[in-house]
Amino acid sequence: ACSSGGSATESTASADGELTHVTFALDWTPNTNHTGLYVALEKGYFEEAGLDVEILPYNGSYPETLIDAGAADFGIGFQDVTTFSMAAGADVQAIMAPIQTWVTAIGMRADDDSIQSPKDLDGLTYAGFGSPSEVPTLQAVIKADGGTGEFENVTLGTSAYEALYSGDVDFTIPFETWEGIEAELNGTPMKYFQFTDYGFPDNYGLLVLGNKTWMGENPETTKAFTQALAKGYEDAIADPDGSAAILMEANPDVLTEEELVTKSQELLSSDFMLDENGEFGLMTDEQWAGLGEFYLESGLLADVDGNTLTEAPDWSSFYTNEYLTD
Amino acid sequence: MKTKRMTRGGFWGTVIPPVAIVLVLLVGWELAVTLTGMRPQVLPAPSRVFVEGFERADIIWGHTLATLQVTLIGFAFSLIVAWAIAIAIDFSGVLRRGLMPLLVASQTIPIIAIAPLMIIWFGFGLLPKILVVALVTFFPIVVGLIEGFNKADRETSNLLRSMGAGRWKEFVYVRLPSAMPSFFTALRISITYAVVGAIFAEYVGAQQGLGIFMSTQKNAFRTDLVLAAVAVTAVLSISLYLLTFLIERVVIPWSFKERKARGAR
Amino acid sequence: MKTKRMTRGGFWGTVIPPVAIVLVLLVGWELAVTLTGMRPQVLPAPSRVFVEGFERADIIWGHTLATLQVTLIGFAFSLIVAWAIAIAIDFSGVLRRGLMPLLVASQTIPIIAIAPLMIIWFGFGLLPKILVVALVTFFPIVVGLIEGFNKADRETSNLLRSMGAGRWKEFVYVRLPSAMPSFFTALRISITYAVVGAIFAEYVGAQQGLGIFMSTQKNAFRTDLVLAAVAVTAVLSISLYLLTFLIERVVIPWSFKERKARGAR
Amino acid sequence: MHAEMTPKIELVGLDKQFALGGGETREVVRDVSFSVKPGEFVSVIGPSGCGKSTMFNIIAGLELPTEGEVKVDGAVVNGQREHFAYMPQKDLLFPWRTIAENGALGLEVQGVPKKKAVERAKSFFSTFGLAGYENAHPYELSGGMRQRAALLRTVVQGREILLLDEPFGALDSLTRIEMQNWLQGVWSEYSWTAVLITHDIREAVYLSDRVIVLTARPASVRLELEIDLPRPRELGIVTSPEFAAYEEQLIEVLHEESRKAFAQQNGAEKR
Amino acid sequence: MHAEMTPKIELVGLDKQFALGGGETREVVRDVSFSVKPGEFVSVIGPSGCGKSTMFNIIAGLELPTEGEVKVDGAVVNGQREHFAYMPQKDLLFPWRTIAENGALGLEVQGVPKKKAVERAKSFFSTFGLAGYENAHPYELSGGMRQRAALLRTVVQGREILLLDEPFGALDSLTRIEMQNWLQGVWSEYSWTAVLITHDIREAVYLSDRVIVLTARPASVRLELEIDLPRPRELGIVTSPEFAAYEEQLIEVLHEESRKAFAQQNGAEKR
Ligand SMILES: Nc1ncnc2c1ncn2[C@@H]1O[C@H](COP(=O)(O)OP(=O)(O)OP(=O)(O)O)[C@@H](O)[C@H]1O
Ligand SMILES: Nc1ncnc2c1ncn2[C@@H]1O[C@H](COP(=O)(O)OP(=O)(O)OP(=O)(O)O)[C@@H](O)[C@H]1O
Numbered sequence A: 001a002c003s004s005g006g007s008a009t010e011s012t013a014s015a016d017g018e019l020t021h022v023t024f025a026l027d028w029t030p031n032t033n034h035t036g037l038y039v040a041l042e043k044g045y046f047e048e049a050g051l052d053v054e055i056l057p058y059n060g061s062y063p064e065t066l067i068d069a070g071a072a073d074f075g076i077g078f079q080d081v082t083t084f085s086m087a088a089g090a091d092v093q094a095i096m097a098p099i100q101t102w103v104t105a106i107g108m109r110a111d112d113d114s115i116q117s118p119k120d121l122d123g124l125t126y127a128g129f130g131s132p133s134e135v136p137t138l139q140a141v142i143k144a145d146g147g148t149g150e151f152e153n154v155t156l157g158t159s160a161y162e163a164l165y166s167g168d169v170d171f172t173i174p175f176e177t178w179e180g181i182e183a184e185l186n187g188t189p190m191k192y193f194q195f196t197d198y199g200f201p202d203n204y205g206l207l208v209l210g211n212k213t214w215m216g217e218n219p220e221t222t223k224a225f226t227q228a229l230a231k232g233y234e235d236a237i238a239d240p241d242g243s244a245a246i247l248m249e250a251n252p253d254v255l256t257e258e259e260l261v262t263k264s265q266e267l268l269s270s271d272f273m274l275d276e277n278g279e280f281g282l283m284t285d286e287q288w289a290g291l292g293e294f295y296l297e298s299g300l301l302a303d304v305d306g307n308t309l310t311e312a313p314d315w316s317s318f319y320t321n322e323y324l325t326d
Numbered sequence B, C: 001m002k003t004k005r006m007t008r009g010g011f012w013g014t015v016i017p018p019v020a021i022v023l024v025l026l027v028g029w030e031l032a033v034t035l036t037g038m039r040p041q042v043l044p045a046p047s048r049v050f051v052e053g054f055e056r057a058d059i060i061w062g063h064t065l066a067t068l069q070v071t072l073i074g075f076a077f078s079l080i081v082a083w084a085i086a087i088a089i090d091f092s093g094v095l096r097r098g099l100m101p102l103l104v105a106s107q108t109i110p111i112i113a114i115a116p117l118m119i120i121w122f123g124f125g126l127l128p129k130i131l132v133v134a135l136v137t138f139f140p141i142v143v144g145l146i147e148g149f150n151k152a153d154r155e156t157s158n159l160l161r162s163m164g165a166g167r168w169k170e171f172v173y174v175r176l177p178s179a180m181p182s183f184f185t186a187l188r189i190s191i192t193y194a195v196v197g198a199i200f201a202e203y204v205g206a207q208q209g210l211g212i213f214m215s216t217q218k219n220a221f222r223t224d225l226v227l228a229a230v231a232v233t234a235v236l237s238i239s240l241y242l243l244t245f246l247i248e249r250v251v252i253p254w255s256f257k258e259r260k261a262r263g264a265r
Numbered sequence D, E: 001m002h003a004e005m006t007p008k009i010e011l012v013g014l015d016k017q018f019a020l021g022g023g024e025t026r027e028v029v030r031d032v033s034f035s036v037k038p039g040e041f042v043s044v045i046g047p048s049g050c051g052k053s054t055m056f057n058i059i060a061g062l063e064l065p066t067e068g069e070v071k072v073d074g075a076v077v078n079g080q081r082e083h084f085a086y087m088p089q090k091d092l093l094f095p096w097r098t099i100a101e102n103g104a105l106g107l108e109v110q111g112v113p114k115k116k117a118v119e120r121a122k123s124f125f126s127t128f129g130l131a132g133y134e135n136a137h138p139y140e141l142s143g144g145m146r147q148r149a150a151l152l153r154t155v156v157q158g159r160e161i162l163l164l165d166e167p168f169g170a171l172d173s174l175t176r177i178e179m180q181n182w183l184q185g186v187w188s189e190y191s192w193t194a195v196l197i198t199h200d201i202r203e204a205v206y207l208s209d210r211v212i213v214l215t216a217r218p219a220s221v222r223l224e225l226e227i228d229l230p231r232p233r234e235l236g237i238v239t240s241p242e243f244a245a246y247e248e249q250l251i252e253v254l255h256e257e258s259r260k261a262f263a264q265q266n267g268a269e270k271r
């Protein structure tokens, strides 16, 4: 079950001028979380690295699943789902964290006066995305604020935001840098509760993942890929407006609101993408373990057979900085 | 004399072949998975699907009930709509010519694209799900009913009219009863789509139900439980399918007896 | 004498009623949207759907071609499978009893749950899409063919056998040709599902195609473009549906002529 | 046998044309006039497709004539349906009703409560040789019995005149002979006024007081033949020279018409 | 008319039982023996459902007898199909073939190239009154013409013996009489050996050299009646006293059998 032709053997990058084909699975429709990818693609960084990158559009399956099954080589991930999948033995590993901190938050309409703090969410309706982490995370925040953590959970996936705007649900988890701006531009501004304000561990807002076995067998290609992609993201940090334009040009049928894309990219680039040392993409044991321990204690981690994990796995095996830094 | 082709029927003759085929397929699958050492996230062995599904039988059962509720309410609604449309069409040629192309067109709508919109339009309560189930199932019933009503031919109509019946009495005394066998045939086709439609509707947004269960289990990388739910769906569909035979026998015993008598001659 | 019910046919009598109903619906929709000032993300006016869709006609056209390709390849595959199964079943009673329940069961599989798995199993290429289209469309054709083969009754079979024909010649000379009208009826039902099936398959994973276009536009809150693509889908389906009538007339002219003659009497 | 009196039925210059679309019309009945005396049994015989059923539909009030009048007891009844009980060629028994319920259909449609209607119908069962089959369903009956049940359904309505459109056309020759025999028995008992359409010359002669031969389409009266055979007629009568003479005369006329119809039909179908 | 010689067909003690499932059997044919001389036209007549078609299927080699032998020219031919050309009650013309192609069907099935088979078939068209209809499709033909086409398809095969299973059963009485007339014409021209199943006594007497009456199920020979009427027979003959006498004799026997069949059938259906 392997569709990516290039994954068979390590053809030392650009040795004979032939590009190595790799596939990249997206988590959503193209948005500013993906700017680095499209910049690297459009500016030819991948080609320079001897790579022919094919982007697989979002299709309702987690990139983790696709990468694990060999249907994709790389992809976007989020720390919760990536953690679950790896606990269950998925053949994935994080190789870069383009967003270093929470960029999502608990969001509700700004005009919803009934909600002043997380405990007011009790008894209301949450529009979710089907990830097992959502309810425990929200409950932790609500309980930390003195609530009971009892609320209605409706899995709506891609329709969650419309449901919020139309008032069918009360809260959801938007990306402040994407849906947040979109909502503002379209006249339904939102307000947020930040997870870390309620003692919740920090989280990488965006991950790049790869197939662990494949990467082990093709370290050179992987390195070339990772660094080319990082270059794209770094360009986006340096030149938000220019890279926003590239993103839009690459996705003319989806991204039509210039203001949204530009504003979003400016916000991301300035506030979210570099760590406190001003470095890009690196991950630490502490941040992986911080969120991982919460999931472990909440009983969310299960092994390959579905048995709940009781002991912490080796968090450091969940990610690697080696392809980015070498 | 009119039986088409001799078939060795009987209970065992009907039950053994499909069961045998299913068993062969399952064993082959089990062997393939164990021999290639495939990861259960990609393709779990049937034994695993069964064991894991059984372990969570109570949870699955809860979701099944929710799905069944959506299915039945949606299907009931579908029946009402289908009967109303079919009767209206039976009484008016203009309506028939006006509506039929639209009904056909309605079947070409990609529900996968419309279902999420329905949630925006109608919320995530029962309504959009009922609408999806109805949209998926009403058409075969309408077609079956219209065909059935027309089984009553010109001569029967003349007979009734000669007795002094108007259009309405003709409908009640002839067209309606003679449509029942086609109605049940259509019902059977339709009801197998009903469960799938309900799961579909749940998949795009629900709190409970096999659809949401599948979607969550998929997100939790539990392919085995997804397949367990698929199996439950199939069983549910087939049960409803078989149920229509029972209902048919109760509602129109004459049809069944007649068929049997004709077959036996 | 055998016409069921007098219908005022003619080209205009057939075309005007549905067009009128569609126009009324569209105008009502347009008015409702403009009067309530609904946000186009929730429900765009039909005029907006049309204008915006037209502006992106070239993009949509590209996706349409991709979908058409999947549809046609998938449907061709479906035809091959359906014919193979139907012929096999026609020749073997055991196969019939063994396979039919499984084929019915196959129609109760919620594709929405299976499609993502197909991508894991078969990747992003054409294969999983072809399989989805085939899964959605093969069943009515199999049923239509089997019914059609059985139109040739015992007496016809006896006639052929008295001429010295064996089972195979009987099939070629009688069962096959007499199945053609039912085959085309089934084809018609089936092909309307083909486009929807293709879009479905694309929705869960594709590079190109109306399905992926809808999914992306939906996530980009472009309900108007989603609906434009829905309209294109309907037009595509209906075109294919009408095409089957043409093909039928070319392949089995006798059936058409006979029907016409019988209707006219 | 019957004195001169107002005829029970009188057809005066019936004409029927069907619009075919595209401005064309098809003339099916042309200037048909004849009358039937009370208690008389008249057979109408004519080539296939000549317009017999159309004529019946006009008489029964199911269709309006393009021109002409249908009179019952001297009064014009064009388009009225309450005078005639009509029996079609196919038995058209409803499989979802028992034989008794089928028999009661006409009364029910006319508003008689179901229970009473079924009672009424049941009272005819022994006359019609169906005793014991009241609660059977149609599929349980043989062809001849079904045809008797259909006639019962017609008669139960208690109308003045019976219109029988090839009631035995679908039966095999043997059963047919039995049924003719039986019909002639019940008819002589009830002395209905009856008009029978048939294709079968022997049937026409055997059952009728008078036989009317229609021409090929458009149907008009070609011949009226009084059948002057003693009643009750026995099966043996069909081999008598008188019977044979009637038969011969009808065969001759009819074959001529049949050939015409045949030629016309081929012409029409080549069109 | 025919000298003493080996019979063309000889049936010797034919028996047929069908297994009904559950260990039960249904006896349909019991100890049927009769023979047909070369060039002879024999009609078989019997009540509905008595087993006539089953007997034909055995003769035609479509079914094997439980016991007994079918002989052609003295040789046992149980289960062989090449001696008989068989014409079923329904015309069974294929709508997708022209009349000429329908006529050629038997030859094609037997391996004659299509073109040649169609040629052969066409050579019969004028004899069968179908000239000009070679390229017509079945729906363009009237009932009588379709039946002639079906007979043509049977005859074209050039086999020694024709088996006709109620060829005119579906026609109306008038067309039927025309067809009988016509058949007797072509038969005297070709002098086929033919066995005809019919329900119609008059048809049997009019066409046959000999009539065989079967009992109700299980069918066995109840009566063999030599029809000693001069040939060629004209339509007028049916009203002759000799004809009438044969008819009367057959009616009597048959009615008795019919009543038996009827009683049996009702019994069976109540079962
Ligand atoms: N509503 C109609 N419109 C046009 N033509 C009609 C209509 N009804 C009957 N006809 C034509 O009128 C002719 C006579 O039909 P009718 O049924 O009266 O004949 P018939 O003598 O009863 O035939 P049969 O012996 O087959 O019962 C036929 O050619 C038929 O096609
Ligand atoms: N394969 C079979 N298995 C069981 N019973 C059969 C089978 N074929 C025929 N029969 C029975 O045998 C009886 C005689 O059938 P057959 O068709 O030979 O009668 P028939 O004399 O030709 O009747 P008809 O006059 O209606 O043509 C019927 O009761 C029928 O149900």
Ligand SMILES: Cc1ncc(C[n+]2csc(CCO)c2C)c(N)n1
Pocket: A027, A028, A031, A033, A078, A104, A129, A131, A134, A173, A174, A175, A178, A179
């Ligand atoms: C732009 C954008 N919006 C929403 C999601 C969906 N999503 C994936 S993870 C997550 C947080 C809650 O689990 C959400 C909302 C996305 N991927 N990208």
Ligand SMILES: [Mg+2]
Pocket: D052, D053, D054, D165
């Ligand atoms: Mg008629």
Ligand SMILES: [Mg+2]
Pocket: E052, E053, E054, E165
């Ligand atoms: Mg028979």
